[in-house]
Amino acid sequence: CRGVTDAQGLLFCEQKPPSEGNLIVQASLSDEAAGIAVAHRDVWVPGARPWWFDVQDHDRIDLLQEKRHYETGESARFQVRMPFQEATALVTIEREGILDAFVVALSGREPVIEVPVREDFAPNMFISVLAVRGRIGGRQPTALVDLGKPSFKLGLAEVRVGWRRHKLTVKVTADRTTYRVRDKALVRVAVRTDDGLVPPVESEVAVAAVDEGLLELLPNASWHLLDAMMGRRRYWVHTATAQLEVVGKRHYGLKALPQGGGGGKQPTRELFDTLLFWKGRVPLDANGEATLEIPLNDSLTSFRIAAVATGGVELFGTGSTAIRSTQDLMVLSGIPPLVREGDHFRAEFTLRNTTDRAMDVQVKARVDGLPIALAPLALSLSPGQSEVIGWEVVVPAGVQALRYEVEARESGGAIDRLHVAQEVQPVVPIRTFQAVISQWQQEITHPVQRPADALPDRGGVQLLVRSSIVEGLDAVRNRMRHYPYTCLEQQISRAVVLRDQGQWQQ
Template sequence: GVLHTPAGAQVQVKVRDPEGKEIASQQVTLTRYGTFTLDATVPKSARLGQFGIEAVKFAGGSFLVAEYRAPQFRVDVQVPKAELTAGDELTGTVIARYLFGGAMDGAQVQWSAGRTTEDFAPPRNAGFRFGRNTWNWDDNQPAHDNGAFASGQGAIGRDGTLAVKAGKLEAPGDRAARYTLEAEVADVSRQRVAGRASLLVHPAAFYVGLGATSLFVKAGDTLAIPVIAAAPNGDRVDARVHVTAFLRSWHSVRKRGVSGIFETLSEPVEEKAAECEVQSDQDCKLPLAKPGFYNLRAEGRDSAGRLALTTASLYAIGGGFAAWQQNDSNKVEIVADKTSYEVGETAHLLIKSPYPSCRGLISVEREGIADARVVELSGTASTIDVPIREEHVPNVFVGAILVRERVKDGGAEAGDDPGRPSMRFGYVGLKVGTGSKRLKVSVATPKAEYRPREKVPVDIAVSQPAEVQLDAVDDAVLRLTGYQLPDPVSAFFPDHALAVTIGEPLPRLVRRQKFGEKGEVQPGGGGGMGPSGDIRSNFVTTVLWKTLETDASGKAHAEIELPDNLTTFRILAVATTGGEKAGAAQTEVRVSLPLLVRPALPRFARVGDEFEAGVAVHSVKTFDVKVSVDVDGLQLTGDKQRTGHVEAGVAKEVRFKFKAATAGKATVRFRATAGDLTDAVQETIPIQLPVEMEAVAVAGDTTATKTEGLVPPQGVRKDAGGLELSLASTALGGLREAMDQLVEYPYGCVEQLSSRLVPFVATREVERVFGQPPHPDQVVTDTVAKIEALQAPSGGFLYWPSATCPYAWPSIYATLALARA
């Protein structure tokens, strides 16, 4: 829960490519905020894929290197309301606009609608529970629905929209359902972008709410539970509600199995304990006479006869016997009264003890034991309290070990000695909110839209002095991977695993154990526009990457110089203090022009290709626009200038004919002019040679000389390629590259290390026989040492260095490899 900043520490940072090869390594010094920045160049020859970055002994991460074409437009889907009711029509609007603001008339659309059920609670009704809240595996609840609902296609209109009708809405299982309407749009340059929107469908015109009383009530008392009916917007409505309380108990018997060992079987039984019918905004009184587990069912119907159903559960605690579910494990279930807690609250925990009375060791644990105490428990439904402290953020575990001495009567153990000394143990995980660790961060610009090459002032505000990492990235690129603003609090405070184990020998003494089926779940586990003659050629996706430090009031300022991209830039700020608080925020700015050209070029061409390419012209007004093209490295086979009629807000494609004659890079410059408005853009594309590698191998023998004929393939180019001839006395001449792979591959597990060692040793023998220069012995020595380091005290071999148990097959393989070496 408490973090300390290693200010001034020296950290070795390494960057590796997808094959594990190190491409950068640098030692950095942490700032007083515990941060560092590093620029690492990805080689042009590097493989595409996931690259890894590691701050040795501190942290690690990854980033993707990929070929991509940034989208130049965005697709948004709108629905008329965020919430509807079962039986209503599902309609929506697809809006397709270029990132600089223009509409996309005539663009083709494919759309689909899907749904999934979820939980919902009307707002402004804190203190009440709505919907199905029972969580027991045997409640026979309807399964959550998740699947397709409707699909179709259409075209974007001149206003940049398409209306969609998908049919009547449903709410499967009397649950709220989330419907998602998704649309994919293709523009004139055949690029495709998708967008989506969702809405919530309610099963009825109102929800029944039950007062969120404590999960624990006292047995023998009358439960007065408030009952309300609330519309989805939170407004109270008048309705008749019927509430029933069912007491759930488990009938358990011991049955002798085929092995002669007794096993416990438990079956749930429900009986109606109490019921009432009230008008909403009244209390329903339910006498709960016995301790145990109760299911509450509240239902009402709206004017259309649709069912509004809410279920909830609670425990009646106190003296007396509650028939909990029994099994033959040594675990005991612990139930928390809330799903999460804030610092300063107290967690109330129910222990489902199988003993009428016993002694319990209660501990608060995570990396170690933070607190422990011994308590006396009376009854099978006792509770304990655990205060939540700052160091418990973001989660903590509470464990209980119950011990009972030998008893003459009322023993609960299986076998022929039910009263023998026994124990039970269990854990429950408690989530603790991170609100106390979060900074308030805001980032803002004076206006939302700018021109290429303009400067954008950015103001950052943090709730206390902090260091801020500020960056501005083309939103089109971020949308390719669904990138979202990072949450540093979640990174600093991830859920921790329990690092404490129980070493209690009593359950393992003398008696035989019955083990459950594999996979069986056991309880208790818890565990800018420049001058008119400028050509836009400076296209940058990341226009800002800067580390700032706020002043004493938490304020900071930066300035962004925009490139020539016509797009939307997302400005992101991530802040951290010298302590353990962090936060993040973001905003957007749009870059546009009143008249613009957007190239639609192929990604590459080959020598000899003839193709058409051009630009999409956009304008805020209706114009006759002249478009001209100028090229280097390509031949223009048609007109150099064309004139087209461009309507306001509608993209117009203007195409030209080209031929690729020579290899290299081709530069294409387009310019559009309408009155005093003009825009020009320049792009380059690679022109590749249509060549391929051809390899031929022949074999034979001779004691003097021998002639082999070579037939050149058809279409050999004189300006590229060549002939490479290699001779070898054996067929092993091509083995060198394979051997280099054995040396360079970043092996890690025992199977990979053994698979390297066995062929390497064999190949070393071949190299000696044929007089080839051998690979160094250090490879064998290092591999043998790594395999030996994986050997466990038992003699077997671990699969990975982090493993704890050896495995038979890799142990045999590792032994073979070591013997060969």
Template sequence: GMKAGEEAYVTLAAVDVGILNLTRYESPDPSKFFFGQRQLGHDLRDLYGYLIDGMQGTRGAIRTGGDAAPQMDGEKPTQEPLARYSGVVKVGADGTAKIDFDLPAFNGAVRVMGVAWSSGRTGQASADVIVRDQIVAQATLPRFLAIGDQSRFHLQVDNVEGPAGAYTVDLDVRGPVLVAADATRRTMQLGAGAKTQMTIPVTAAGLGRAEFDVRVSGPNGVSTVQNLAVRVQPSAATIARRIVRAIPGNGGAITVSADLLADLVPNSGQVSVSVSPFGSLDVPGLLKALDRYPYGCTEQTVSRALPLLAVNQLASLEQLALDDKADERVVNAIERVLARQGGNVSFGLWGVGGDDLWLDAFVTDFLTRAREKQFAVPQIAFNLALDRLRNQVVNTSEINKEEAAGIAYALYVLARNGRPVMGDLRYLADNKLGDFATPLARAQIGAGKRRREIAELVVGEIAQIAHHRSAVAGQ
């Protein structure tokens, strides 16, 4: 129904029907949008923004959930989700448009949804189609294995539309699992529309990721491939040992051998050695522990990135190899934490926005130090973070033990950026210093006010703690 020379465009989407059902997604319907019945529109406006300072507001939170973090672990689904979109495609002069999709290994129902439009017309269509190979292989593995576990690999082969004849199943196994040699290749007779099952014993022999590639081939070149994986985990919790030894003077030495790992699972251990005049301060070990931490909350992101600001400078002083990825990781950390700065300018722990003063101070301290190292930090976002700290400090009437650490840290960060709240610093340093439970919090108050006597007092406390820990470690 289009006029000669009229331009038209089309989009096409192909999505797994299971995904659409879970999300209750409805197929696009531009006709309903343009011609459907509508209510009268209305707008609401208020002037509360002129009366209430939004920087002081606290966003409400519903205390539910909390089980999303474990979903980040584990293996990916055995079947890749199917969701393909063509983008806008111009219709050719013959009134047709050709769209190709590269589909993953998939067996199931797919909804194909198309929308077409021109300058004066629109249309849509959708249909469910079955996508599958002529022969379908469905494999099932345990969710995970521990070392020494014996389990089974279950495989079902369904000859949906393939010819009758001999079919061969080839199993390629990689990783820390053992499979009998005669189980890696089997041949069977399958009639049209027939199905069969087989079970293959597997044994976990080590730690790591085990991968299974299953290929079923038959007459006339019919074949299908499926890839699966299972993780072999240790049966016990992670063991961390810390040993402090004194090196004798006048040419003394200490030998580090493989005996340290003799009672551990092979290929699962790691040894880190650091030599320092401070026995209780294992800086390399702390950095490795931070780097191995598998999650990425805001606090952990900053904890991992802060040492990177100085790692190459220290390496140069000691004539050690430089970390060529350090700057890139710092930039990624800056982008990640800024992406979690919410409308109230606070930084969220896992998502956008929060209400934790200590975390806000920690992130702003990191951004401050990054700017001092010439890393790019957006000025507007940085100023808003400082404004948030100042407003929180100024509007805190009484300091309890839970808030003390955050208040001290915020005052220190503000002073470091040349924006000290001197009235609060003087009052806290002269009257409330004992309310701050940790030497670090009192040190931050002292650094913010530049009080020499406070700094000397705190340094003395820290030295006593370090001396006590060194004495305990050496026993």
């Protein structure tokens, strides 16, 4: 079939399959800008003929579940992708042992098994299928090969059980999808049970707004509270069989082969915290809803607003939405966060015009810590254009940081001002060559000599006077306050360091 995608980029196509079995569905997309893109995927179409699945050089098969979640009383259906016309299957329900087992006959015309779901299968269970095919008649063994010998395949799949009654559906919506920097986003959180009812009284949500750039580095799995509270239990079953004594040893493939299944007044932008908002307890009203205001910072990015809901002691759920902050003219930093004294580099910034009109932009910059001023720049930006600008910078000695303030102003009124800091490290760090500790009872004389290769205006002699040798050990005391060990000698050490008379007497 052919067609044109809708406003969401979707095209729905219905057509009768030309054949049965394993088919490859391919879609090609063409437009004026990107050219042609092609994607495909495999689908299985059942029919009247026997089902046949590819055979591999190992003893694993895929065991595909009809769905991943089941409730008590339902029947879990699994497709056994065995390469046999007929087989006898040992089906076991496993999890930290064998929960149940039965034997079924499988036909290549419909290799499907059904497992009644019991209450004790929660929160998850593993279904194991050992499909055994006997010797095939009419295939006589030779001195080199036995094509008719018995064979077996093993498949394993996991399903979740009984999660529905503990699940909360959380919907997070914002009043807009796009904001200006330092705007306030009005966010509404609606919570319902899986049956669409209002959650229990005193239900709460925890709300967080995080820069999505941070989540690209490492997704936050702690938001999935239902997964944690249900406590999915481990497999803890080792399967062994004596079939090889009959079938004969063979190559199993790679050891790491996975088991089958599972299938102006313009503010200077300087607030760039990745955690935008956090509130651990937000009570829900009688309708299971909550509204809160989230202030945005200066980042021109997208934020993920997540809400984790709890209702009583057995209802949990998670929902999220995304918002974006933008403005007509943007200044984006490209300077390295760390440099050394004497480094010579180009301090680069990106100017971006997000509007559908051209801009003539004037750029001014100053850097606290540089002895010379940076020259102003002028450039034109087409609609939607980005341009990289920069200045040559030599890092001076004796500064700890360079603080940049870059202002881009357009004649039409658009403006952006950015403030970023750059840490400066010395090329040769200050090191301690000698340290002496003495008890001061009278005049002390100690010879001091400057190292021959010492740099000018660096280092020196530091003199500290304490009334006691244990003064200035705050870090040690803090460590001992949180000392985790509880044996007698460790507790005595803790009491001595902290001078804790009460603990010493205990």
